[in-house]
Each structure stands twice: as structure tokens, then as C-alpha cells.
Amino acid sequence: MTKPFISLCPEITRAHALNLMDWLEDEDVTRYLSDSRHVSRFIEQVVGRVQLPILTHLFNQGGRFFMAYDRRDVPVGFVRLVKSGPDCEMVLVIGNRDNWGRKLGVSTIREGMKLAFFDMRADRLIAKIHAVNLRSVKAFEHCGFLLESQTPTLMSFALTSERYLRLLRENPADYVTDIHITEVDKDRLLSLLAFEQAPDIFELEHEIERAIVVDPRDMAQDVVTMNSRVLVQLDDEGIEVSLVYPDDADDSAGKLSICSGVGMAILGYKEGDAFDWRINDRTRHIRIEKVLYQPEAAGDFHL
DSSP states (O other): OOOOOOEEEOOOBHHHHHHHHHHHTOHHHHTTOTTHHHHHHHHHHHHHHOOOSBOHHHHTTTSEEEEEEOTTSOEEEEEEEEEETTEEEEEEEEOOGGGTTSSHHHHHHHHHHHIIIIISOOSEEEEEEETTOHHHHHHHHHTTOEEEEEOSSEEEEEEEHHHHHHHHHHSOOTTSOOOEEEHHHHHHHHHHHTTOOOTTHHHHHHHHHHSEEEOGGGOOTTBOOTTOEEEEEETTEEEEEEEEOGGGOBGGGTEEETTSHHHHHHTTOBTTOEEEEEOSSSEEEEEEEEEEEOHHHHTOTTO
16 A cells, blocks of 8 residues: 655645635535634635735635645645644645545644644644534544543544654654654754754654664665755655765755755665655655665764
């Protein structure tokens, strides 16, 4: 079975709005959305009144809105995150019934969790679910949410940032490959995060937090560490890159910053690992073919 994959994109176009209108016309999709009528009217008004090709700013009023894409870059749903003080509430929909049962909901929740805790800095993430919506209840429970309160019609689940980080380290998703980083690299990268302003830098923080940390002298020789030189298969193209810190980056020389899309993607993976990663609004398939040079294997611990 193909591993589920979802990426969340903040840009909302008129085509996306039409997708949303189609999904919200399906009663099975809107049955558990308390504000589905309001959302449908809002989308109709936007499409009819605004002729702009990009509608992101309109959908982000009162919260942040993301389209959910599968690995083929096809929109399959949406996520809305609304921050209120230290708390953030998540609403999500997988729009096409043909996609139900493929674990895309769980993957979408996990991507929303990443944004809420690492990008929006929420202390607690909340999900309010109709009691009879068993599919959603199971999906949120699977991701670590705990029941906080319940009425005959509505269940309120919550996940704290502390519990999220603990589960990220101790109980990773069963379809996510483990990655390894050295203690030295982790310390340096955490220092970098304090000053780096790249748009998707929270992705790097997520990878650091989920990584298995090892002593540099115990690092396996086939793992991509900082300052490694690696042969990577990027879709159908083989490229040789060095993974470096931002000050040493030089794309023309194949020196990719850890803050770049490919750089963040390959950190900690080992030879033979293959995975999908969204880079520059496009999902890319990445395979680590060969670690040509690794500082730890060469005894270059000063790098």
C-alpha cells in the first residue's frame, strides 16, 4: 500500500474556491460542518464578486486557510487554523468521498499540527467533532488528541504542545521514516533557528525535533549529516549536493543551504531512503542514492 502523503499550501486561487464549492455541495461532506452554509455563501460571494486569480487574503480573514494536496499535487481537502490566545482550533475536510479511507485525514491532521505548534506557536490545539463522526474521532485520537469534554452532539478534543513533542519523539507515524542527526548538528541548527527567517523554516524545526540524536562518533556512515556530500535522485534527475549552513551556500557549486527545500528534506536520511517532499509549490520524490562524503565517517569532527 502506498504511504499516505499530504502537503498544505497557503495559496488559495479561484480554481480552489470552485473546488471548495463542489465539495460543499455534497451532503456527506457538509453533514458534520456546523458552519457549512456560511462557508458556502462566503465562497459564492467571493467567486462572484472578486475577479482576482489569487484569493488567499480573503480566505485568511479570522484565521489561516490551507489547501491539502496529495502527492500528485491534486487538491483533496482543506485545513483552517484559528488562533485565539495560546489556543488554536483546527477544522479540516477531505472533500472527495473517493479519498476517504486512505488515511489522508490523519496525514492532514499531522501537517496541521506541525503548522499550529511550530509556525503559529500554539500551546494547545483543539478540535470540535460531531459525536457521530466516528471517522474523524478515530483520526484525531490516532494523532494523540485527548477528549476534554462531551455533549450528546459534540466532542471536544485537545492536544498540548508538550504532549505533541513527546509523541513526535516517542511515537512517530508508522509511515514516516526515522532520521538521525548528531548532537553537535542539533545544537548548531537550534542556534540557527533562533535567527533564520525563511518562510518554511518551521519544517526544519519539526525535523530536528523528531530526529534520533546520536553521538557524532556513533553516527552510521550512510546517513546525511551537515557538510555531507550526497548523490540524490530528485524525481528523474540525479544531482550531487553538499548540505551546508546558510553562510556557506552556493547553488552554482552544488552547496545547498540546510534552509533550502532540498536541504531540509534530506537531513538525517540514509542511503536507500525514499520519500516525498513539497518544494517550491510542487511535490518532489527524493531518494538518497549515495553518501559520497560524511564528516563523521572521515573523522572531520571540526566541521
